[in-house]
Amino acid sequence: MRPGRQVEIDEDLSFQSSMWRFQRWGWKFFSLVLVAALAGLFGSGPLASSAISRDSVSVLFDRFQRSTAESSLQIHIAPWPAEGLSVKISRPLADSFTSIVPAPDVVRLSSQEATYAFLPTRQGSEVRFLLRAGSPGWSTHIVKVHDREFRLWILVYP
Amino acid sequence: MDPRLSLAKEGALHLVLRAAVVYCVLLIVFRVAGRRTMAKLTSFDFVLLLIISESTQQALLGGEDFSLTGAFLVILTLVMLDVALSLVKRRWPKVTRWIDGAPLVLIEHGEMRKDLMYNSRVSREDILTTARETHGTGTMAEIDSAILEASGEISILPSNRTKD
Numbered sequence: 001m002r003p004g005r006q007v008e009i010d011e012d013l014s015f016q017s018s019m020w021r022f023q024r025w026g027w028k029f030f031s032l033v034l035v036a037a038l039a040g041l042f043g044s045g046p047l048a049s050s051a052i053s054r055d056s057v058s059v060l061f062d063r064f065q066r067s068t069a070e071s072s073l074q075i076h077i078a079p080w081p082a083e084g085l086s087v088k089i090s091r092p093l094a095d096s097f098t099s100i101v102p103a104p105d106v107v108r109l110s111s112q113e114a115t116y117a118f119l120p121t122r123q124g125s126e127v128r129f130l131l132r133a134g135s136p137g138w139s140t141h142i143v144k145v146h147d148r149e150f151r152l153w154i155l156v157y158p
Numbered sequence: 159m160d161p162r163l164s165l166a167k168e169g170a171l172h173l174v175l176r177a178a179v180v181y182c183v184l185l186i187v188f189r190v191a192g193r194r195t196m197a198k199l200t201s202f203d204f205v206l207l208l209i210i211s212e213s214t215q216q217a218l219l220g221g222e223d224f225s226l227t228g229a230f231l232v233i234l235t236l237v238m239l240d241v242a243l244s245l246v247k248r249r250w251p252k253v254t255r256w257i258d259g260a261p262l263v264l265i266e267h268g269e270m271r272k273d274l275m276y277n278s279r280v281s282r283e284d285i286l287t288t289a290r291e292t293h294g295t296g297t298m299a300e301i302d303s304a305i306l307e308a309s310g311e312i313s314i315l316p317s318n319r320t321k322d
Contacts, residue, residue: 007263007305007315009305010260010261011260011261011263012260013274015255015260016260016262016274016277019255019256019259020277022190023190023191026189026190026191027190029190030187068220158179
């Protein structure tokens with residue numbers, strides 16, 4: 001207790017200064033986290049959106065996703081192939097799909113991959129796979145559109 | 159092993175881990191936010207607290223498990239973590255300061271310690287409000303000491319308390 005003080009208090013000003021310094025760093029860190037979130041580091045933003053294009057095929061996806069949160073994988077192809085469209089997707093990614101627009105005409109599942117076939121009579125140039133990200137962690141998925149292979153690197157946050 | 163059994167085991171483990179992570183994150187967030195943040199609830203603070211608890215609830219249960227067992231496991235984890243933390247604080251008292259904070263004298267013998275008040279985000283008005291509410295005193299001259307407690311509350315010691 002400080003001499004002359006009427007209140008018996010275990011005050012420690014040096015500790016208090018350390019705590020305020022810690023708090024100010026904490027505020028800065030939290031602000032950075034929020035800015036990063038706005039930029040899409042935790043999904044759904046410019047940093048998260050990724051596109052891989054090869055010839056007439058583009059694959060758009062979120063490289064950063066959150067577990068159980070909704071996301072999407074889009075495949076653009078123009079013009080729509082005369083023989084129809086065949087998309088092969090590695091199984092862990094395919095298992096997270098909740099819906100596919102337009103609905104595929106044929107679906108074939110194997111232990112390694114899922115194959116979605118769309119008939120040549122389809123209109124439009126886009127297939128959209130809506131998904132709910134699964135277990136947290138880094139993973140690489142393979143998407144094959146006809147003979148073109150795309151490797152998608154995806155980080156799922158808890 | 160029956161796959162359903164392993165899934166259930168993983169689910170229970172996830173619940174316990176989720177609860178532990180949420181407990182630690184909340185502890186750090188509220189410590190970084192500082193003690194004035196939730197000490198005195200305005201109506202907006204109350205709404206904010208409800209929103210935080212709602213968000214926390216979803217993170218705790220993962221939005222999928224609404225079973226009684228799941229809720230029981232989460233409650234048990236949180237309570238046991240709190241017990242463990244209290245044991246740690248008893249064993250190492252210095253840890254208490256970092257977790258709970260320490261009291262701070264903001265006014266001593268009627269003199270305001272302005273730098274401490276500024277850093278603690280406590281205004282002269284906050285102290286006068288507390289003095290009015292707790293002691294019915296209306297001026298700074300009637301306050302001998304004001305202490306910001308570890309809980310974030312302000313304690314007022316009036317100047318004339320020895321004469322009472």
